[in-house]
Amino acid sequence: GENVEQHPSTLSVQEGDSAVIKCTYSDSASNYFPWYKQELGKGPQLIIDIRSNVGEKKDQRIAVTLNKTAKHFSLHITETQPEDSAVYFCAADLLAAGNKLTFGGGTRVLVKP
Amino acid sequence: EAQVTQNPRYLITVTGKKLTVTCSQNMNHEYMSWYRQDPGLGLRQIYYSMNVEVTDKGDVPEGYKVSRKEKRNFPLILESPSPNQTSLYFCASSASGTLEQYFGPGTRLTVT
DSSP states (O other), X not given: OOOEEEXXXXXXXXXXXXXXXXXXXXXXXXXXXXXXXXXXXXXXXXXXXXXXXXXEEEETTEEEEEETTTTEEEEEEXXXXXXXXXXXXXXXXXXXXXXXXXXXXXXXXXXXX | OOOEEEEOSEEEEOTTOOEEEEEEESSOOSEEEEEEEETTTEEEXXXXXXXXXXXXXXXXXXXXXXXXXXSSBOOEEESSOOGGGOEEEEEEEEOTTOOOXXXXXXXXXXXX
């Protein structure tokens, strides 16, 4: 089955700096890669996603890049703000198999004011 | 308000005492799923359901049961809980043909 590894497990950045989280996946057939943000005491919430036919996607301060050849994808957060502090999860899915997400281990991001 | 609700939010129980965690969604979603979250392991899927009366195992189904008798409800049953089922549990739902999963607020279960 699919295996997703996520690094780093914790990330501390100064407010205004950029944050980068990296994930690798094992199944070359996976074709959908979402990122979820989990705030303290809440369930994860989708923040951005990318499909395998796209190399990069951007939404305001967040962007995701995908390298299918290397089987890795990354989340980039620019101009970080205190409200970006949360746990972020990457995931991979084979769309033809239904909504069966395989998640990475999570990254705890702390933005210091 | 569109949401996924779970009850209870916190539960402390003893080994072997059957329990049920309820999950309900008001968005008329076809797909529902249960995950457990453990430190460093991310979220792992326990069971999922594509629609009423259609359920299937996820990656870590041992020790759990589910049922989907109504579209809105997807309870998680632990017939004989053990300490290794101490975890944070999330229910999620999504509409058929869409990709975003909506998660409930979580149920923190402790089995002693």
